[in-house]
Amino acid sequence: MSNHEGYGDRRRSHSEVCTLFNEAHPQRPIVRSTVTKIVAKFQAAGHVRDLPKSGRPPVPENTQSDVMLQVQDNPHSITRQMGIDFNLSHTSIV
Numbered sequence: 001m002s003n004h005e006g007y008g009d010r011r012r013s014h015s016e017v018c019t020l021f022n023e024a025h026p027q028r029p030i031v032r033s034t035v036t037k038i039v040a041k042f043q044a045a046g047h048v049r050d051l052p053k054s055g056r057p058p059v060p061e062n063t064q065s066d067v068m069l070q071v072q073d074n075p076h077s078i079t080r081q082m083g084i085d086f087n088l089s090h091t092s093i094v
Contacts, residue, residue, distance in 0.1 A: 014039070059092055067093060
């Protein structure tokens with residue numbers, strides 16, 4: 001991978017891009033490796049947005065509230081059954 005990228009009227013090194021960014025945004029300084037990672041991400045995906053995360057999706061707040069209310073109403077609820085009732089993994093209940 002090249003250590004120079006096009007920007008504006010000419011190609012700049014990742015260090016130059018880092019310096020320009022830090023001059024324009026002193027409250028949010030970055031390091032050269034950040035520029036390198038962003039360039040690699042753009043070259044791989046065509047954009048720099050975060051890719052979807054793998055793993056269990058978050059439980060919506062309203063479902064969390066419903067689960068807590070059921071536990072409050074029946075502290076001896078079985079987590080496996082609650083998982084079925086709320087369409088969640090039983091491990092998300094605990």
